[in-house]
Amino acid sequence: MKTSSRIEVVDTHTEGEPTRVIHAGGPDLGSGSMADRLAVFRERYDHIRTAVVCEPRGSDVMVGAIVLEPVDRSNAAGVIFFNNAGYLGMCGHGTIGTAIALKHLGRIGPGEHRLETPVGVVSITVDAGARVTVDNVESRRTLKNVSVNVPGIGGVTGDVAWGGNWFFLIHEHQESIELANVERLTDFSWRVRKALAAAGIMGDDGGEIDHIELFGPSRRSGIDGKNFVLCPGKAYDRSPCGTGTSAKLACLAADGKLGEGAIWRQEGIVGGVFEGSVRIVDGKILPRISGTAYVNAVASIVLDPDDPFVYGIKA
Ligand code: PYC
Numbered sequence: 312m313k314t315s316s317r318i319e320v321v322d323t324h325t326e327g328e329p330t331r332v333i334h335a336g337g338p339d340l341g342s343g344s345m346a347d348r349l350a351v352f353r354e355r356y357d358h359i360r361t362a363v364v365c366e367p368r369g370s371d372v373m374v375g376a377i378v379l380e381p382v383d384r385s386n387a388a389g390v391i392f393f394n395n396a397g398y399l400g401m402c403g404h405g406t407i408g409t410a411i412a413l414k415h416l417g418r419i420g421p422g423e424h425r426l427e428t429p430v431g432v433v434s435i436t437v438d439a440g441a442r443v444t445v446d447n448v449e450s451r452r453t454l455k456n457v458s459v460n461v462p463g464i465g466g467v468t469g470d471v472a473w474g475g476n477w478f479f480l481i482h483e484h485q486e487s488i489e490l491a492n493v494e495r496l497t498d499f500s501w502r503v504r505k506a507l508a509a510a511g512i513m514g515d516d517g518g519e520i521d522h523i524e525l526f527g528p529s530r531r532s533g534i535d536g537k538n539f540v541l542c543p544g545k546a547y548d549r550s551p552c553g554t555g556t557s558a559k560l561a562c563l564a565a566d567g568k569l570g571e572g573a574i575w576r577q578e579g580i581v582g583g584v585f586e587g588s589v590r591i592v593d594g595k596i597l598p599r600i601s602g603t604a605y606v607n608a609v610a611s612i613v614l615d616p617d618d619p620f621v622y623g624i625k626a
Pocket residue numbers: 328374399401402403404405476542548550551552553554555
Protein backbone atom coordinates (compact mmCIF):
# COMPACT_ATOMS: atom_id res chain seq x y z
CA MET A 312 0.00 0.00 0.00
CA LYS A 313 2.99 2.27 0.44
CA THR A 314 3.35 4.93 -2.24
CA SER A 315 5.52 7.97 -2.57
CA SER A 316 4.06 11.08 -0.89
CA ARG A 317 4.66 13.06 -4.09
CA ILE A 318 3.31 11.98 -7.44
CA GLU A 319 4.68 13.62 -10.58
CA VAL A 320 2.18 14.48 -13.31
CA VAL A 321 1.97 16.18 -16.68
CA ASP A 322 -1.44 17.63 -17.52
CA THR A 323 -2.56 17.84 -21.13
CA HIS A 324 -5.79 18.50 -22.95
CA THR A 325 -6.88 16.82 -26.16
CA GLU A 326 -9.36 18.94 -28.13
CA GLY A 327 -10.46 20.38 -24.76
CA GLU A 328 -10.64 17.13 -22.73
CA PRO A 329 -8.05 16.88 -19.93
CA THR A 330 -5.68 14.01 -19.18
CA ARG A 331 -3.47 13.99 -16.06
CA VAL A 332 -0.53 11.67 -16.72
CA ILE A 333 1.30 10.11 -13.74
CA HIS A 334 4.89 9.46 -14.81
CA ALA A 335 6.72 9.06 -11.46
CA GLY A 336 5.88 8.37 -7.83
CA GLY A 337 2.83 6.24 -8.60
CA PRO A 338 1.93 2.94 -6.92
CA ASP A 339 3.83 -0.29 -7.63
CA LEU A 340 1.32 -2.35 -9.61
CA GLY A 341 3.63 -5.32 -10.25
CA SER A 342 4.80 -6.67 -13.58
CA GLY A 343 1.70 -8.37 -14.98
CA SER A 344 -0.29 -7.39 -18.07
CA MET A 345 -1.99 -3.99 -18.02
CA ALA A 346 -5.29 -5.80 -17.29
CA ASP A 347 -3.65 -7.49 -14.26
CA ARG A 348 -2.10 -4.24 -13.10
CA LEU A 349 -5.48 -2.49 -13.46
CA ALA A 350 -6.93 -5.09 -11.07
CA VAL A 351 -4.13 -4.36 -8.56
CA PHE A 352 -4.73 -0.60 -8.92
CA ARG A 353 -8.45 -1.07 -8.29
CA GLU A 354 -8.05 -3.43 -5.34
CA ARG A 355 -5.12 -1.85 -3.48
CA TYR A 356 -4.62 1.72 -4.65
CA ASP A 357 -8.00 3.11 -5.56
CA HIS A 358 -7.29 5.98 -3.13
CA ILE A 359 -4.53 7.11 -5.51
CA ARG A 360 -7.07 7.24 -8.36
CA THR A 361 -9.39 9.43 -6.30
CA ALA A 362 -6.48 11.57 -5.01
CA VAL A 363 -5.37 12.32 -8.58
CA VAL A 364 -8.64 12.89 -10.47
CA CYS A 365 -11.34 13.76 -7.94
CA GLU A 366 -11.90 17.15 -6.29
CA PRO A 367 -10.22 19.10 -4.76
CA ARG A 368 -7.19 18.41 -7.04
CA GLY A 369 -9.14 17.18 -10.03
CA SER A 370 -12.72 17.34 -11.24
CA ASP A 371 -15.39 15.08 -12.71
CA VAL A 372 -14.02 15.87 -16.17
CA MET A 373 -10.44 14.83 -15.45
CA VAL A 374 -9.19 11.56 -16.94
CA GLY A 375 -6.07 10.11 -15.34
CA ALA A 376 -3.39 7.97 -16.95
CA ILE A 377 -0.54 6.13 -15.28
CA VAL A 378 2.48 5.36 -17.42
CA LEU A 379 4.10 1.99 -16.58
CA GLU A 380 6.93 -0.25 -17.73
CA PRO A 381 5.62 -2.33 -20.66
CA VAL A 382 5.54 -6.13 -20.50
CA ASP A 383 7.13 -6.24 -23.96
CA ARG A 384 10.19 -3.99 -23.83
CA SER A 385 9.87 -3.24 -27.54
CA ASN A 386 6.72 -1.22 -26.68
CA ALA A 387 7.17 2.37 -25.52
CA ALA A 388 5.11 2.04 -22.31
CA GLY A 389 2.07 0.56 -20.65
CA VAL A 390 -0.82 2.81 -19.66
CA ILE A 391 -3.94 2.51 -17.52
CA PHE A 392 -6.72 5.12 -17.74
CA PHE A 393 -9.10 6.11 -14.96
CA ASN A 394 -11.61 8.79 -14.05
CA ASN A 395 -13.86 9.97 -11.21
CA ALA A 396 -15.99 6.81 -11.48
CA GLY A 397 -13.37 4.08 -11.95
CA TYR A 398 -11.20 2.63 -14.72
CA LEU A 399 -11.40 2.73 -18.54
CA GLY A 400 -10.37 -0.10 -20.89
CA MET A 401 -9.02 2.36 -23.43
CA CYS A 402 -9.22 6.09 -23.91
CA GLY A 403 -8.61 7.74 -27.27
CA HIS A 404 -8.19 11.33 -26.13
CA GLY A 405 -6.17 10.03 -23.17
CA THR A 406 -3.82 8.13 -25.50
CA ILE A 407 -3.23 11.29 -27.54
CA GLY A 408 -2.64 13.27 -24.32
CA THR A 409 -0.31 10.60 -22.92
CA ALA A 410 1.71 10.57 -26.14
CA ILE A 411 2.18 14.35 -25.97
CA ALA A 412 3.13 14.08 -22.26
CA LEU A 413 5.72 11.35 -23.07
CA LYS A 414 7.12 13.53 -25.86
CA HIS A 415 7.28 16.51 -23.49
CA LEU A 416 9.24 14.33 -21.01
CA GLY A 417 11.64 13.25 -23.77
CA ARG A 418 10.57 9.60 -23.38
CA ILE A 419 9.46 9.33 -27.00
CA GLY A 420 10.20 11.38 -30.09
CA PRO A 421 8.25 11.97 -33.28
CA GLY A 422 7.54 8.69 -35.06
CA GLU A 423 5.68 5.43 -34.44
CA HIS A 424 5.41 3.76 -31.03
CA ARG A 425 3.24 1.15 -29.32
CA LEU A 426 1.45 1.43 -25.98
CA GLU A 427 0.07 -1.50 -23.96
CA THR A 428 -3.43 -0.90 -22.54
CA PRO A 429 -5.73 -3.19 -20.54
CA VAL A 430 -7.68 -4.00 -23.74
CA GLY A 431 -4.74 -4.51 -26.10
CA VAL A 432 -1.79 -2.85 -27.78
CA VAL A 433 -2.39 0.42 -29.64
CA SER A 434 0.02 2.09 -32.05
CA ILE A 435 0.60 5.81 -32.00
CA THR A 436 2.23 8.08 -34.53
CA VAL A 437 3.46 11.35 -33.11
CA ASP A 438 4.32 14.25 -35.40
CA ALA A 439 6.79 17.05 -34.69
CA GLY A 440 4.00 19.24 -33.31
CA ALA A 441 0.83 18.53 -31.35
CA ARG A 442 -0.80 15.90 -33.59
CA VAL A 443 -1.02 12.23 -32.68
CA THR A 444 -2.60 9.40 -34.66
CA VAL A 445 -3.86 6.37 -32.75
CA ASP A 446 -4.36 2.96 -34.33
CA ASN A 447 -7.00 1.76 -31.93
CA VAL A 448 -8.01 -1.75 -30.92
CA GLU A 449 -10.45 -3.67 -33.12
CA SER A 450 -13.88 -2.06 -32.98
CA ARG A 451 -17.23 -3.63 -33.75
CA ARG A 452 -20.96 -3.09 -33.72
CA THR A 453 -22.69 -5.84 -31.80
CA LEU A 454 -26.34 -4.74 -31.97
CA LYS A 455 -28.16 -2.59 -34.52
CA ASN A 456 -31.37 -0.60 -33.97
CA VAL A 457 -32.04 -1.70 -30.40
CA SER A 458 -35.03 0.01 -28.79
CA VAL A 459 -35.22 0.72 -25.10
CA ASN A 460 -38.05 2.30 -23.17
CA VAL A 461 -36.61 5.25 -21.24
CA PRO A 462 -38.73 6.50 -18.31
CA GLY A 463 -39.72 10.15 -18.84
CA ILE A 464 -38.61 10.05 -22.50
CA GLY A 465 -40.20 7.05 -24.26
CA GLY A 466 -38.68 4.71 -26.84
CA VAL A 467 -35.08 5.40 -27.83
CA THR A 468 -33.35 3.44 -30.60
CA GLY A 469 -29.60 3.05 -31.05
CA ASP A 470 -26.70 0.75 -31.85
CA VAL A 471 -24.37 -0.98 -29.40
CA ALA A 472 -20.69 -0.87 -30.39
CA TRP A 473 -17.24 -1.44 -28.88
CA GLY A 474 -14.47 1.07 -29.57
CA GLY A 475 -12.31 0.21 -26.54
CA ASN A 476 -15.29 1.00 -24.26
CA TRP A 477 -18.97 0.13 -24.73
CA PHE A 478 -21.19 2.73 -26.42
CA PHE A 479 -24.88 3.19 -27.21
CA LEU A 480 -24.99 5.34 -30.34
CA ILE A 481 -28.18 7.32 -30.96
CA HIS A 482 -28.82 9.07 -34.27
CA GLU A 483 -32.57 9.62 -34.06
CA HIS A 484 -33.62 11.97 -31.27
CA GLN A 485 -35.12 15.42 -30.78
CA GLU A 486 -32.10 16.91 -29.00
CA SER A 487 -29.93 19.74 -30.28
CA ILE A 488 -26.19 18.89 -30.11
CA GLU A 489 -25.05 22.29 -28.88
CA LEU A 490 -22.86 23.33 -25.96
CA ALA A 491 -25.68 25.49 -24.56
CA ASN A 492 -27.72 22.29 -24.24
CA VAL A 493 -25.33 20.09 -22.24
CA GLU A 494 -27.47 19.88 -19.10
CA ARG A 495 -30.40 18.56 -21.13
CA LEU A 496 -28.15 16.22 -23.11
CA THR A 497 -26.63 14.92 -19.87
CA ASP A 498 -30.04 14.25 -18.36
CA PHE A 499 -31.25 12.50 -21.55
CA SER A 500 -28.12 10.35 -21.82
CA TRP A 501 -28.07 9.40 -18.14
CA ARG A 502 -31.68 8.21 -18.36
CA VAL A 503 -30.82 6.14 -21.43
CA ARG A 504 -27.84 4.59 -19.66
CA LYS A 505 -29.96 3.61 -16.66
CA ALA A 506 -32.71 2.23 -18.93
CA LEU A 507 -30.20 0.08 -20.85
CA ALA A 508 -28.88 -1.38 -17.59
CA ALA A 509 -32.42 -1.99 -16.30
CA ALA A 510 -33.34 -3.75 -19.56
CA GLY A 511 -30.23 -5.95 -19.38
CA ILE A 512 -28.84 -4.58 -22.65
CA MET A 513 -25.06 -4.91 -22.52
CA GLY A 514 -21.94 -5.59 -24.52
CA ASP A 515 -21.34 -9.07 -25.94
CA ASP A 516 -18.77 -9.73 -23.17
CA GLY A 517 -21.33 -8.82 -20.49
CA GLY A 518 -19.79 -5.37 -20.06
CA GLU A 519 -22.02 -2.48 -19.03
CA ILE A 520 -22.78 0.08 -21.72
CA ASP A 521 -21.39 3.02 -19.79
CA HIS A 522 -20.89 5.58 -22.57
CA ILE A 523 -23.88 7.16 -24.34
CA GLU A 524 -23.27 8.97 -27.64
CA LEU A 525 -25.70 11.24 -29.48
CA PHE A 526 -25.12 12.47 -33.03
CA GLY A 527 -26.28 15.49 -34.98
CA PRO A 528 -25.17 17.59 -37.91
CA SER A 529 -22.20 19.96 -37.71
CA ARG A 530 -22.67 23.59 -38.78
CA ARG A 531 -19.13 23.63 -40.20
CA SER A 532 -18.27 22.77 -43.76
CA GLY A 533 -16.05 19.75 -44.30
CA ILE A 534 -17.15 18.17 -41.00
CA ASP A 535 -19.24 14.98 -41.17
CA GLY A 536 -21.10 15.26 -37.88
CA LYS A 537 -21.08 16.45 -34.29
CA ASN A 538 -21.42 14.33 -31.17
CA PHE A 539 -22.16 14.48 -27.46
CA VAL A 540 -20.67 11.71 -25.32
CA LEU A 541 -21.64 11.06 -21.72
CA CYS A 542 -18.87 9.28 -19.78
CA PRO A 543 -19.36 6.76 -16.93
CA GLY A 544 -18.93 9.35 -14.14
CA LYS A 545 -21.68 11.60 -15.66
CA ALA A 546 -19.23 14.14 -17.10
CA TYR A 547 -19.47 14.80 -20.84
CA ASP A 548 -16.43 14.37 -23.05
CA ARG A 549 -15.14 17.76 -24.21
CA SER A 550 -13.33 16.03 -27.10
CA PRO A 551 -15.10 14.05 -29.85
CA CYS A 552 -14.11 10.93 -27.81
CA GLY A 553 -11.57 8.61 -29.40
CA THR A 554 -13.24 5.34 -28.43
CA GLY A 555 -16.67 6.84 -29.24
CA THR A 556 -15.45 7.92 -32.68
CA SER A 557 -14.01 4.40 -33.14
CA ALA A 558 -17.42 2.90 -32.27
CA LYS A 559 -19.03 5.28 -34.81
CA LEU A 560 -16.50 4.28 -37.49
CA ALA A 561 -17.26 0.59 -36.80
CA CYS A 562 -20.98 1.27 -37.40
CA LEU A 563 -20.31 3.26 -40.59
CA ALA A 564 -18.02 0.52 -41.92
CA ALA A 565 -20.54 -2.20 -41.01
CA ASP A 566 -23.23 -0.28 -42.94
CA GLY A 567 -20.94 0.09 -45.97
CA LYS A 568 -20.97 3.89 -45.52
CA LEU A 569 -17.22 4.32 -44.94
CA GLY A 570 -14.68 2.68 -47.20
CA GLU A 571 -11.16 1.81 -46.15
CA GLY A 572 -8.99 4.93 -45.93
CA ALA A 573 -11.86 7.44 -46.40
CA ILE A 574 -11.75 10.23 -43.79
CA TRP A 575 -14.59 10.87 -41.32
CA ARG A 576 -14.33 14.21 -39.48
CA GLN A 577 -16.06 14.03 -36.10
CA GLU A 578 -16.70 17.29 -34.25
CA GLY A 579 -17.13 17.18 -30.47
CA ILE A 580 -19.53 19.25 -28.40
CA VAL A 581 -17.00 22.06 -27.70
CA GLY A 582 -15.83 22.23 -31.32
CA GLY A 583 -12.66 20.08 -31.43
CA VAL A 584 -12.37 17.64 -34.34
CA PHE A 585 -10.96 14.12 -34.63
CA GLU A 586 -10.18 12.70 -38.05
CA GLY A 587 -11.04 9.03 -38.32
CA SER A 588 -10.65 6.26 -40.85
CA VAL A 589 -10.68 2.48 -40.85
CA ARG A 590 -8.48 -0.35 -42.06
CA ILE A 591 -10.05 -3.75 -42.58
CA VAL A 592 -7.66 -6.59 -41.73
CA ASP A 593 -8.90 -10.22 -41.84
CA GLY A 594 -12.46 -8.88 -41.68
CA LYS A 595 -11.69 -6.86 -38.53
CA ILE A 596 -12.43 -3.13 -38.36
CA LEU A 597 -9.36 -1.26 -37.11
CA PRO A 598 -10.07 2.45 -36.51
CA ARG A 599 -7.44 5.16 -36.79
CA ILE A 600 -8.06 8.44 -34.95
CA SER A 601 -6.04 11.61 -35.14
CA GLY A 602 -6.21 14.76 -33.00
CA THR A 603 -4.10 17.29 -31.16
CA ALA A 604 -3.10 17.67 -27.51
CA TYR A 605 -1.14 20.28 -25.57
CA VAL A 606 0.70 20.24 -22.26
CA ASN A 607 -0.90 22.75 -19.89
CA ALA A 608 0.73 21.93 -16.54
CA VAL A 609 3.67 20.05 -15.05
CA ALA A 610 3.11 19.43 -11.36
CA SER A 611 3.78 17.43 -8.21
CA ILE A 612 0.80 16.03 -6.36
CA VAL A 613 1.45 16.32 -2.62
CA LEU A 614 -0.15 13.73 -0.32
CA ASP A 615 -0.23 15.38 3.10
CA PRO A 616 -1.36 12.86 5.77
CA ASP A 617 -2.91 15.73 7.81
CA ASP A 618 -5.18 16.74 4.92
CA PRO A 619 -8.70 15.33 5.57
CA PHE A 620 -9.34 15.33 1.80
CA VAL A 621 -5.89 14.02 0.81
CA TYR A 622 -7.49 11.17 -1.19
CA GLY A 623 -10.16 13.35 -2.78
CA ILE A 624 -13.83 13.93 -2.14
CA LYS A 625 -15.66 10.68 -2.72
CA ALA A 626 -19.30 10.61 -3.77
O1 PYC B 1 -11.45 9.64 -25.89
O2 PYC B 1 -11.90 7.50 -25.73
C1 PYC B 1 -11.94 8.64 -25.30
C2 PYC B 1 -12.61 8.89 -24.00
C3 PYC B 1 -13.26 7.96 -23.23
C4 PYC B 1 -13.73 8.66 -22.11
C5 PYC B 1 -13.35 9.98 -22.23
N1 PYC B 1 -12.66 10.10 -23.40
